[in-house]
Amino acid sequence: MRKLWALASTLTLPRWAGEGMMLAVLVAYALLYASPYGLRVLTVAGVYALAAIGFQIVFGLGGALSLAHGAFFGIGAYATGILGSQWSLGFAATFPVSLLVPLLLALLVGLPVLRLESHYFALATLGIAQVVHLLAVNSPALTGGANGLPGVPGIVLFGWAVPRGLPLAAVVWGFVALGGLLAWTLARGRWGRALTLVRDDPLAAGTLGLDVGGLRLAAFALSAVYAGAAGALAVHTQRVVSPEVLEFPVMVSVLTIAVVGGRGRVAGAILGAVLLLHLPEWFRFLERSYLIVYGVALLATIVLAPHGLTGLLDRLFPSRPAPLPKPAAPPETAIPMGPLLRVEGLTKGFGGVRAVDGVSLTLEAATITGLIGPNGSGKTTLVNLISGLETPDGGRVMMGNSDMAGQRPDRIARAGIARTFQAVSLPxxxxxxxxxxxxxxxxxxxxxxxxxxxxxxxxxxxxxxxxxxxxxxxxxxxxxxxxxxxxxxxxPAVLLLDEPAAGLTDGEKAELAGHLRAIAATGTALLVVEHDMGFLLPLAGHVLCLDQGRTLYAGPPEGVRSDPAVVAAYLGEGA
The missing domain is CATH 1.10.8 (Helicase, Ruva Protein; domain 3)
Structure with a gap:
């Protein structure tokens, strides 16, 4: 067994190999082995796979636990059910509506709820799902109430009424293939990379020029489109729509598929859907005990493969590493000489505490300015105000002729301001x-x-x-x-560094100082927050000292150690 594991760990496969093998197995099963009932289960698995692919976008890539995904699934189902059974409209008319209605609702509710964080967002989306379910149950004239609406027509494509069995399974899985290809392309591109960074570190994402709110809203809306499409296909498969499509078990199933299959992976959504829909059938011979065994199997999968089944496959058969590109310098931005950034009377309070109180400073091109002060003096808050992570109560942050105070971090970043963080956060x-x-x-x-x-x-x-x-x-x-x-x-034209030398050895600090001088020599203005005076004072051409949010000293580094106020508040008598 150990030899097999060692052999497997040495194998490398193309990145598409896993998806290709999975597709081949599904096609072989559908064509050669599946019974009529097996084809029906496979069709339903395709419906859930499509819904889970959409959920992977908002949850897997975006990191937002949207419990409204089941509601979007049900809305898509009801749009098709109502238009098909009561208005006698065909697939060509009902399917686009089943995409559009969840999309519009997602855009409407996404703007306020996406401002919430973590469990508050999950609770808000759960509330939306419950409201939609209650509306469906209590609107019998439109939705059929608790009994639902029978008589939903099947899928008709170009005049061909798609029969149940293999043709219907092929159509549903064709939509899964199209949806999966789109999601896979987005996930591997710039949009997917940006969304993943928003999930891992939204603060850093904003300071790198990414519109965090826009990315989250786009992911939420796109996931709703996938859910609506899956709901429409579910109704065409069952030929009836009822409040069951809006109930919480649908949401739980999609979430379980995403987690078991592998978070953020299209292949994980497909693999998870196929397994979770077929496992109960495989254990059916156990009669009353099959649900217990089913639950144990799911729990074992989560414990043994915490990154999902696709994560386990990646460990067994790692992909070939991509070759490194040739380095290329980014386009240079003309940096004018003179003042680049002017902070004028900046203030910020938290409750009754003034973290920054009327601070002003100017950063000149090709210079390094040091920012010092005791812990809690407002240094990091000042950097956060300049970079947009905090909104000032008053004052201005002038970049050229533009006042950037209170602007979003991504807009400030696009204006030419970059920063690092006191606690380094990398994905x-x-x-x-x-x-x-x-x-x-x-x-x-x-x-x-x-x-x-x-x-x-x-x-x-x-x-x-x-x-x-x-x-x-x-x-x-x-x-x-x-x-x-x-x-x-x-x-950047302006670079803000929050304690860049923390935790470094003397040799590493000397190397860092050389890099910072080289960056400044290109015209970039640097603001360096630091506690190590032996590192900062020889480096900076100008030093600002804060205490209790106010400017205590502003002048050349040579005067820092001799200034009585700085010595008393920060350096101490032995400095």
Whole structure:
């Protein structure tokens, strides 16, 4: 067994190999082995696979646990059921409506609920689902009430009435193939990469120029379209629509399929749907005990394969690593000499505490400004205000002639301001190259170009050898270098660094200082927040000291150690 595992671990397959083998097995089963009842189960599995593919977009890629997905499924089903049974409209008319109605509802409710975080978003979407279910049950004139609507016609394509059995299964799985191809293409492209970064670190995503709210809304709306399509196909399969399509078990099934199959993976949605729909049939011979065995099998899958079945297959048969691109410098942005950023009277309070109180500063091109002060003095809050992560109560942040105060982080980033964070946050499941390339997703036209520009940034900081390594497990010094490369890849006019030397050795600090001087020499203005005076004072040309949100000192670094106020509030008498 160990030899087989070792042999499997040495095999590498093309990225499409798993999906191809899965498709071949499904086709062979449908054509050669499936009974009429087996084809019906396979058809229903296709319906749930399509719904789960859509859920993978909002949940797997976007990280939003939308419990309204089952409601969108039911709305698509009712749109087809009402128009087909009561208005006698055919598939060509009802199917687009089943896509459009969930889409419009998702856009309507998505704007407010997507502002909520984590479990609050899940509860809000669950509330939406319950409201839709109650409306369906209590509107008998339109929906048939608790009894539903019978007599929904089957699918008619180009004058051909698709019969049940193999033809209907082929049509449903044809839609799964089209939907899966679209989702797979989006997930592997710039949009999917950007959405994954929003899931992993929404704060960093905004500061890299990505419209976090727009990406989440697009994912929510697109997932609703998939759910509506699946609901329409479900009704054509069953020929009746009832409130059951809006009940919570539908949502639970889709969520289970996504988790068991593999979060964020199209192949996971398909594999999970096929297994979860067929497992009860395989265990049916156990009679009353089959549900217990079914539950144990699902629990064992989650415990033994926490990243889903596709994650387990990736471990057994890893994909071939993609070759690294040739490094290419991003287009240069002309940086004018003189003042680039002016902060004027910036204030911010949290409750009764003034975190930033009337702070002003100017960052000149090709200069390094140090920002010091005791813990809690407002340094990080000031950086957050400049970069848009916090909204100021007053004051201005002037970038050229534009006041950026209170603007969204992505708009501030596009204006030429980049930053790093005090606690380095890199996507653990991504390679170093992919993490740095995220900085170029908003600007470059392709993943390949973004990665070429990212490799240039890594090469400039002497970290090109890290490109193929995973971010997970990198030591602190290398994580900070990767984060600096990500900020540098944007070619910013202004670069804000929050404690970039924290945790570094003296040799690593000296190397970092050399890199920062080289960046400033290109015209970029740097604001460096730091506690290590031995690192910062020889580096900076101007120093600002904050205490309790107010400016305590602003002047040359030579005067820091001799200023009585700075010594008393921050450095201490022994400095």
């Amino acid at each position: 653990e499941g991504a390679s170093v190259l992919a993490a740095v390339a995220a900085a170029r997703l908003e600007r470059d036209g392709s993943i390949a170009l973004a990665e070429a520009h990212a490799l240039w940034a890594l090469e400039r900081l002497g970290a090109a050898d890290l490109a193929a390594k995973p971010c997970a497990g990198l030591p602190a010094a290398l994580r900070r270098r990767v984060e600096l490369a990500r900020a540098l890849a944007r070619r």
